[in-house]
Amino acid sequence: DRTVYLEDYRPTDFVLETVELIFELGENLTTVGSEMRFYRRGGADQSAPLVLDGDSLALSGLALDGKPLLPERYEQKHDKLIIHDLPTDEPFTLTVKTRIKPAENTQLLGLYRTNGIYSTQCEAEGFRRISYFYDRPDVLAVYTVTIIADKATSPLLLSNGNLVEQKELEDGRHMAKWHDPFPKPAYLFALVAGDLGMIEDKFTTMSRRDVTLRLFVEHGKEGRAGYAMNSLKRAMKWDEERFGREYDLDIFMIVAVSDFNMGAMENKGLNIFNDRLILADPETATDDDYGRIEAVVAHEYFHNWTGNRITCRDWFQLSLKEGLTVYREHEFSADQRSRSVIRVEEVKFLRAHQFPEDSGPLAHPVRPTQYLEIDNFYTTTVYEKGSEVSRMIATILGQDNFRKGLDLYFERHDGGAVTIEDYLKCFEDATGRDLSHFALWYHQAGTPEITASSEYDEKVGRLSLTLSQSTPSTPGQKEKKPLHIPLRTGFIGPNGDDMEPSSVSGGERRDDVLHLTKEHQTFVFEGLGARPAVSLNRDFSAPVKIEYDLPKEDLVRIAQHESDLVARWDAVNTLALNTLAAATRACQSGETIPVDPALTDTLTGFAEDDALEPAFKALALTLPSELDIGRRIGQDIDPDAIHLARNTVRDAVAKAGHKAFSALSVSPAEDAPFSADAESAGKRALRNIALSYLAAANGDATPAKEAYDRATNMTDRIAALRILAHQFTGAAETKAALEDYRERFAREPLVLDKWFTTQATIAGPDALERVQNLMSDTAFDIGNPNRVRALVGAFASSNPSGFNRPDGAAYSFFANFILTSDKRNPTLTARLMTAMRSFSALEKTRREKALIELERIASHDDLSRNLRDIIDRMLK
């Protein structure tokens, strides 16, 4: 059993001070020389051997202080290199030589070569695929890296830190030497070599130091890198202004590569990105793409302080860097764009991805205590719930105190590898507030559920609000304790204005935050002259589910008048979900499908309200997805019934709001020159949602086809293509638009990903055959994670009626795909597999068919550790 436990954490027996690496790059054979300076840690077992990590390495040399080591002094066992009889008092140098094959590395972990580019991915445990090493985050060393390669094919040789030497060698080769003065763990090491284009800029820091900024992309794509560069400069400025954080090297580089397992990687001074998160121009990128690029460029940059300067002691602390950095990224996006719109998007994401994870077989705490494969813990719980936990600390302490705590964290732990306890202690020490109860959020998995009920005593103007909390059992954690939950709460009077109680008893209330700390708690509010509509969890101040039987008129009042826009959106969303769930039930029992006029009226009201910002209106007008409806129903899910119910409700909304949607669909924004800013994006989003309702109301593909033909940017083009493909699947207009798109972007793999996804998500039983045919398209490449996610990933995770065909054929296809893909790329495959984690919520026939295929996968005894871990937990 290779399970790793938090309680087993021990510091290393040896301290690594410096490492000198020499890479001689060849695609079929690369040699890596590593010279490491160690000394024995005081107090450690003085006879302990040095145990280094390795994975798929060929060892070609081993020397101690320059002398080859005799075979009896070392052993290679279970991927470890174990060296005995090392000096006790004085430091020593160990030289290790390894051979690796970058072109054969399809896992994209370690050093790999694709499309003529050598690049690395070392987080979490990729460095051990390059050389034997202390591959753990609490070993921080100073690196000097020499890269030797053929100059014609690899004119560019990059690593972390500063370039200290560069020269020509014989046989057409050249070398570059880089030195990074900041001690770092191996997971932040990076190397890139190849032939790439570049754009350059500079940033002057708050202490007036000039930093060179370089962004490398495929030749010919330089024109699409400007937005990412601009985002980087805004992020650097923002981090100085908001958190007092200044960049620390003379150069900051970003390289965009096309084969990458995740979004991006924060290697010190040399970030490596999936090119889909760098490249953007109006013709090829949507507004959502622009938003994501801005966010991820900022996220990786922010890691320079939260992750790199202060890193994790061990991988159980992953949320220390990821949760905090996501929170910083969210605050950045909120400051750059519309705060409420950004917050609604975060809430939607959390509910769509983290809540299901937290209520399914893969649930785990923000700070787990054990793992089999750490790659599988880069999850929405560690990232997004982790971010929400930091946000709650800010809500509890207030922004100024949050900043004080974070300042202390940077001061106290700079250069360290620390724990979540160290992080929390800084907030306690800086503010005097006890966070010991709050800390449970890190340790307890599962989404807390709050039941609310209220009573209003008209005679005395008193409102009693009773809140009860519970957290469902999760794997390995049966019993749960009550948490400290900060709930922003508003009282909306009959005229729509906020009401303020004269006093509160039953618990702490500061500003509009109620501090729920017990299992059951009754807050009593005095001085409320009329019965208010109670708006719970404003701004989504806590990541919880709330069961509150609000009268419908209260929900409508909140939807129409709440001063907090997030709560307004949530109220409309609840109205819509109630209607959609009722419609689904009717559909299953063969009754006429009811559509609540309160919903259609409220939505039409939103469509007609000129005071609201367009981006917010677009969000409010978007009906919950079929997956959202399924999650709301929770069990015995029938995706076909949901599909039919949603279309029926959509058509009713479309008909009721026809006039308003017609007005919105001809917004003048279309003719203005393109700008990627949030306001322009909001106008496009609103026009496109209006267009989709009109298409539903009129049942005519022509307007969408015309919109497709006249589109001058990708947002409008793909929106029109989606309407055609999803609402007019077999129509001649749809066929023509799909063919046009395929041809127009024939040489643009990233842009064709949108074409793959649009078709993979067409509802209904034909989806499987469509996906299978698309896999034979020459643009599909099973070796490229973006292609796989765009087609197979989108089909499995975002096409509920198509993927969950009642005959189970799609499960069987998917299982075969998983088994093949696992041989090539386990990290990617294990992530794809999670698309089926909620299979047990399906109705019986589908659930049983899904189970057969999952068990078939599990019965293979040669699965990767990544896939074995996921499938076994799914089936437990």
Ligand code: HT7
């Ligand atoms: N910290 C980075 C995580 C990451 C990663 C993890 C496992 C395998 C491949 C990976 N690529 C990047 C990205 C981030 O969260 O900032």
Ligand code: ZN
């Ligand atoms: Zn991150």
